[in-house]
Amino acid sequence: MIKYRLSCSAGHEFESWFRAIGDYDKQWQSGLILCPICGSKEITKMPMAPAVVKGRGSETPLPLSVGRGNEAEESVLGKLRAFQQSVIENSEDVGSRFADEARKIHFGEAEERRIRGNSTAEEAKEMLEDGVPFGILPPLPEDLN
Numbered sequence: 001m002i003k004y005r006l007s008c009s010a011g012h013e014f015e016s017w018f019r020a021i022g023d024y025d026k027q028w029q030s031g032l033i034l035c036p037i038c039g040s041k042e043i044t045k046m047p048m049a050p051a052v053v054k055g056r057g058s059e060t061p062l063p064l065s066v067g068r069g070n071e072a073e074e075s076v077l078g079k080l081r082a083f084q085q086s087v088i089e090n091s092e093d094v095g096s097r098f099a100d101e102a103r104k105i106h107f108g109e110a111e112e113r114r115i116r117g118n119s120t121a122e123e124a125k126e127m128l129e130d131g132v133p134f135g136i137l138p139p140l141p142e143d144l145n
Contacts (some may be wrong), residue, residue, distance in 0.1 A: 001124055008035035009042035012072070017136060019128065037072045077140065084137055091116040098134075099123035106132040 002021055007013045012035050018024045024045070027033050033043045091114040094101045098117030104110035116137075119127070127134055 001121065001128070005046040006033070006043050007046050008038060008040040010035065010038050010040055012037040012040075013046060015138065037076060080138065080140060084140065087114075087116060087137060090114055093117060099127055102127060102132050102134055103130065106130070 001017055001019060002024075003015055003017050004024055005013065005015050014036055016024075016033070018027070024033070028043060031041050034041055035043065094115045094117040096118060098115065099119040101110065101115050101117070105112055105115070124134070124136075
């Protein structure tokens with residue numbers, strides 16, 4: 001998985017995850033990447049700092065900032081906050097056991113239920129390879145403080 005910081009022709013900035021480096025290029029050429037704020041297809045990659053790895057499986061991302069004052073950005077952040085709260089209220093927190101539990105549910109070895117937790121990048125890659133469906137909640141500005 002790779003995360004890119006992107007910008008549209010209207011100046012909206014956002015981040016998006018791609019399975020591999022070449023997937024961004026393929027999706028961009030096909031016009032599949034849209035600005036989540038205005039729907040523009042004119043998207044460019046922005047410079048971004050890499051994550052700093054302290055040791056096996058422990059990434060510490062560099063601080064990010066989000067502009068304040070733009071109504072469209074605040075609206076999107078409000079919707080993301082509501083979505084995150086809904087996920088928290090309607091799922092079981094399995095913590096660092098997320099990859100194991102998601103795999104068990106997918107293969108019918110555990111009861112089907114909504115779970116949330118965390119995993120390493122390697123565990124996420126393995127889940128993708130095994131076809132285990134999962135999503136990543138984006139961090140909100142207040143989560144980075």
